[in-house]
Amino acid sequence: MSQMNDKIKNMKRKMILDEALIMFEECGYEELKISDLAKKIGISVGTIYSYFKSKEELYSACVLSEMEKAYEAHKILFAQDISNEDKIKSAIKIKLDIISRKRTSLTSGILNNPFFFESHQILHKDMLYKIYEFYIKPIDELKKIDIDSYQLVYILNSLSNAYLIRWAEDDLESLEGKDEEVFCAFMSILKGCK
Structure with missing residues (x-):
């Protein structure tokens, strides 16, 4: 069960990163809002922050x-x-x-x-x-x-x-x-x- 949870977590993290890469390029760092990213992916803002503590950390991961x-x-x-x-x-x-x-x-x-x-x-x-x-x-x-x-x-x-x-x-x-x-x-x- 733990391996399945890890796979799901890794897939969510990758999904967030992939969309963040696109959105950072579309609007730039300053203009990207985590709420817009969450809405685009169809997850909560809290879910994003459970993977990345801040927008800066998300950008760094990108x-x-x-x-x-x-x-x-x-x-x-x-x-x-x-x-x-x-x-x-x-x-x-x-x-x-x-x-x-x-x-x-x-x-x-x-x-x-x-x-x-x-x-x-x-x-x-x-x-x-x-x-x-x-x-x-x-x-x-x-x-x-x-x-x-x-x-x-x-x-x-x-x-x-x-x-x-x-x-x-x-x-x-x-x-x-x-x-x-x-x-x-x-x-x-x-x-x-x-």
Whole structure:
């Protein structure tokens, strides 16, 4: 009976998360009301709060859900028999593509919290480290500088985040082609820019 209850709880949690992902993207973080989410799903507000203590916790769970999708995409990518450069370039594209599909839900978070990326990196560090692990071997094989490879992954992440912040602030109309710019900047660091 306990396994059945756990399955039901997991299904409800997933249903809440799936609909929250859609609604955060439709109206943004600030405008989403938990009561509207509950009504859309057909459950009580109390049920949502039994799974997520606050709207912020629900949003954070949505961010983690997207990170889990990124992890799965990275797992497939880094298993391919392609060059280290292509793995890194494609991984950058995966990140920018996933985030570009979430403009409304992310923009308010980025603009209202100057430490948006850093706070989610801390909250979801276990998942992030799992993603970062994919980068270590290719970076080790490509780098011409004496900097720890984990530090280099953080540098790569910061480069792509800089583009995302500019995009959220409407300084960039689109992220299309920006993966190439991030990649070139990162490769110049790896190769020991002068």
